[in-house]
Every structure is written in C-alpha cells, then in structure tokens.
Amino acid sequence: MTNLQEVPTDDLLSFQDYPTVPVHTAGGNSTISVPVTQIDVSGNLKSNPPSSTNNMPPPGNPNNPSSLPNLGSPEDEETPASKSFWTIEYYQKYFDVDTKDVVERIIASITPKWDNSLKHHLRTKPDLYGPFWISITLIFTIAISGNIASYLQHASPSYHWKYDFHLVSYAATTICLYITLIPFTLWGLLRYSTQAGDVEDLDQDNVTPGALELICIYGYSLFIYIPAAVLWSIQINLLQWLLVIIAAFVSGSVLLLTLMPALRLSKHKFFLAIGIMVCHALLAAGFMLYFFHVPNTVPVPAIQEAVKKVVEQSKTNATDAS
Numbered sequence: 001m002t003n004l005q006e007v008p009t010d011d012l013l014s015f016q017d018y019p020t021v022p023v024h025t026a027g028g029n030s031t032i033s034v035p036v037t038q039i040d041v042s043g044n045l046k047s048n049p050p051s052s053t054n055n056m057p058p059p060g061n062p063n064n065p066s067s068l069p070n071l072g073s074p075e076d077e078e079t080p081a082s083k084s085f086w087t088i089e090y091y092q093k094y095f096d097v098d099t100k101d102v103v104e105r106i107i108a109s110i111t112p113k114w115d116n117s118l119k120h121h122l123r124t125k126p127d128l129y130g131p132f133w134i135s136i137t138l139i140f141t142i143a144i145s146g147n148i149a150s151y152l153q154h155a156s157p158s159y160h161w162k163y164d165f166h167l168v169s170y171a172a173t174t175i176c177l178y179i180t181l182i183p184f185t186l187w188g189l190l191r192y193s194t195q196a197g198d199v200e201d202l203d204q205d206n207v208t209p210g211a212l213e214l215i216c217i218y219g220y221s222l223f224i225y226i227p228a229a230v231l232w233s234i235q236i237n238l239l240q241w242l243l244v245i246i247a248a249f250v251s252g253s254v255l256l257l258t259l260m261p262a263l264r265l266s267k268h269k270f271f272l273a274i275g276i277m278v279c280h281a282l283l284a285a286g287f288m289l290y291f292f293h294v295p296n297t298v299p300v301p302a303i304q305e306a307v308k309k310v311v312e313q314s315k316t317n318a319t320d321a322s
Helices: 088-095 099-109 117-124 129-154 166-193 196-203 211-221 225-232 237-264 269-292 300-321
Strands: 020-024 031-035
Touching: 099 129, 099 211, 099 237, 129 166, 129 211, 129 225, 129 269, 166 211, 166 237, 166 269, 211 237, 225 237, 225 269, 237 269
Parallel strands: none
Antiparallel strands: 020 031
16 A cells, blocks of 8 residues: 555645556556556556546547547438429429519510520529419410400490400410420420530530420510510500510520520521520410401401391382382
8 A cells, every 4th residue: 555646635626637657567567657547546557447438539640530530421411302303392492582583584584685694593593483473474464455455446335345254264375385385395305406425515504404494484585575465455556566576586585595505506406596486476476466466357346237237228128119
C-alpha cells in the first residue's frame, strides 16, 4: 500500500484532470503513464475502463480518414421514393408557382424574341397551373363572346334569340384536344425524327422539352386568343380576319422560337415547323369561323319573311281571280 498515491480530499470535490502515474508493463522493460483513475487500490491497472468511456468512440487520426469514427453520410440517409406518374403527388410540382411567375410567362408568350424568355422559364420550372386557367378562361370567353356575336347577327323584332349553351362544350372539346394531342404528337415526332448522332443531346433537359413541358408551352400560347375572342364579337369581317392573322403569327412565332433548339436536331425540322404554324393558324381560323363569323348569305329570318310574303301574295291573287 506504500506505492499508492494519496489524493487530497479537496481535489476529489473539484473537476480537474487527474495526474498520471508510471506503471510498469509485464515485461518490466518499459513504463507507461496512465491516469490515476485507472489505478485500483492495489496499484494495478483496472481491467475495464470507466463506464463513461465505454460509449465513446475511439479517437481517430485526422490524417487517416479510415480511423475516424463513422458519423454517417448523406448517402446513408434514406432518400424519398419517387412519385408515380399516376398519382396526384407527381403533379404537385407543376402547380408550385406564384403569381409573378405566371405573369412573366404570359408576357413572354405574347412577345416573340429570338432569345425567348419563355424558354428559360420552362427549362427551370415548367408548370401546369397557368395553362389550366388560361384554357378554362378561353373556353368561357369563346362561349360568351360567341353568343354575343350570334345575338348581333340575328337580332331583329321577328327573331327570338336564345343562348346556345353547346358552345361551352364545343370550345372545351376543341381546346382540350388541341393542348393534349398536338404536344404529345409533336413529342413523338421529335423523338422519332432526331438524328442518331444527336440522341444524347436530345435527352438533355436544356435541349428539348418533355411531353408535359410541351403541354405547358402550348397552354401559354393560347393566351393571346382570349383578347382576340372578345374582339371577334365585333361584326366587321376585315377586323376578324386581321385578328386571326395577328394572333396566329404572334403565338406561332413564340412556339417556334421556344422549340427551335429541339427542331434543329430533327431530320424533318422544316416540315415540323410548317406543321406547327399551320395547326396554330387553323385553330385561330376555326375559332373565328365557327363561333364569330358573319355569314355572307341572307339570314334565315329574312328568308322566312320573304317566303311568307310570297305565299300571302299568291293567296291574294287566287282570291281576286276567283
């Protein structure tokens, strides 16, 4: 017991580092210094370290990363599962936009520029929120303006005009088919007609849009037809055709400038560009001719009135002859 180191009682009540004492190894040829807390009452090393150190990882060498304790890495964390195409959660990211983003994309859809800003917006964050409400607004605008045009065409004391609710379904069917069938068809043609050496470029996100991005582009391209539909109710034939040309040209130019990087990689880029413009022009002309156009023939009420007068005159002549 004479080899034990005495520790003052005051030191036991304070938090401090304990001194180290020399302990001889089993070979007797060398000594090591260990803390006094690891020496038992007999002067020998304790077989087990203190319980407070059992849960601590062993110290590592900063110069040797393999000796450092494993604290985990981002790769070890559980990654969220990808959403299925058929679930609502998959489409939530396409509706995560604010008013500022939608307004900027609407402005870009009616301002054709070579460095088209709509293309940059859709590359970073395409959305379906804007195209959805633009399509809904255009459907009801065409239906309401078309009925106003019908009233202005047939308004007369002898003709009882009534609202045609079928125009809503006709406009909805036309617009929904246009913004779904045309983008999917164009996406398939781009994939089919791409040159073999440019397949890798086509798969890059900054070159060609996907099917949903094409729906987004075509949805925003319909915005210009909303003010055009209001003006088409004015029964001036020259003004109506002028609006068709302006709306189709402006909107079609934005489409071509936005899709130009993808069209350049296609073997049939010329025919695809012509097809895009023709489809857009046919849509504008179809809107005007079916919903707003003033027929050049004699109106039906006038024909009925003329037939009635002829019948009455023939009856009068027959009575006088008898």
